[in-house]
């Protein structure tokens with residue numbers, strides 16, 4: 001026998017049991033997004049490499065070492081999207097969705113980053129991304145955060161922490177950058193290898209280092225907050241005011257810098273201490289310069305993305321809170337070949353009434369069929385043999401609560417099952 005082929009490292013199968021949890025998240029997100037007037041957009045998985053280099057930034061980890069980039073048969077450099085914002089902006093410009101209008105959009109699907117896989121960090125992972133275009137004022141930043149909070153509530157997730165920061169305008173950040181580099185140079189001997197590399201290329205990312213040995217250096221660094229321009233400060237203060245008024249707790253984290261270059265002004269992250277090192281479940285912020293940078297009319301924008309693997313793992317920790325909406329509610333066992341046509345018809349009638357029914361296709365004695373019924377996860381086994389067929393009834397066995405077997409007329413069966421399932 002030849003050796004079986006394995007999945008690509010860091011790219012996972014999502015098996016049916018896990019998918020139930022994902023569907024619950026997706027359904028809750030769809031409802032929440034619609035409640036705020038966000039509309040779905042579907043975008044290609046592959047874009048021109050230049051789109052990401054220009055928007056995410058050529059000196060970021062993502063663009064420098066994590067992209068799945070390849071030449072297609074025409075020799076054009078293409079990349080599997082490492083995130084969704086760049087493609088969403090590209091599509092918005094290309095289809096005339098952004099100029100002089102407000103657009104609230106969302107998307108979902110797989111993203112690809114060649115990171116070192118570990119728990120909560122994968123090479124193919126999934127996001128729900130949400131983007132608001134054409135609004136300059138911080139009420140929309142607050143709206144996006146309220147949307148997240150609503151989703152966590154809807155999913156029964158407590159204990160997520162909101163951290164916010166402001167990165168200022170690019171001009172204010174440039175002044176700060178000079179000061180930061182001066183400071184880091186003065187302590188160069190204490191910098192680890194990663195920080196040495198980032199010192200001149202992307203010094204703000206030094207502040208993001210998780211290395212415990214670097215924390216002393218980081219604590220002594222000048223704070224971006226002290227270099228802020230007035231408009232960014234006002235924007236940030238107003239956002240804080242809205243969050244206070246809405247009763248959303250948050251921490252201001254001056255070290256929150258984000259790993260993508262397009263951000264300006266307010267940024268935020270929702271984190272958890274229940275997933276180990278990969279603690280960010282959702283992250284985003286403003287990117288007022290990106291539409292212009294990609295060739296559109298300057299348009300303010302703000303958004304975030306939720307990491308679905310991390311959210312699903314978080315949900316799994318509170319086991320028992322997800323009902324599987326794919327699993328059958330009833331399993332129809334056929335006790336004699338002569339009744340199979342009637343049984344098929346009965347299953348259809350029950351489905352017409354909105355019930356999920358798994359039919360015992362193929363053969364099998366009563367014992368084997370009951371075993372399959374149990375494995376299907378269904379609450380009820382419905383037994384149809386010649387006796388039942390003659391009386392237009394069904395024997396109903398509750399597989400989960402060990403109650404007596406009941407005989408129910410086929411005409412009343414749908415209502416009977418729905419009542420028992422309620």
Ligand code: HAM
Nearest residue numbers: 083085120121122125280281282283284303304305307
């Ligand atoms: P990001 O912080 O790179 O932002 O990713 C957002 C979220 O995606 C993270 O907080 C995390 O939950 C999840 N995530 C990222 N990388 C991985 C991975 N390798 N494995 C599993 N989950 C991961 C963005 O992507 C921006 N486009 C967000 C945004 C939208 N900003 C404005 N609009």
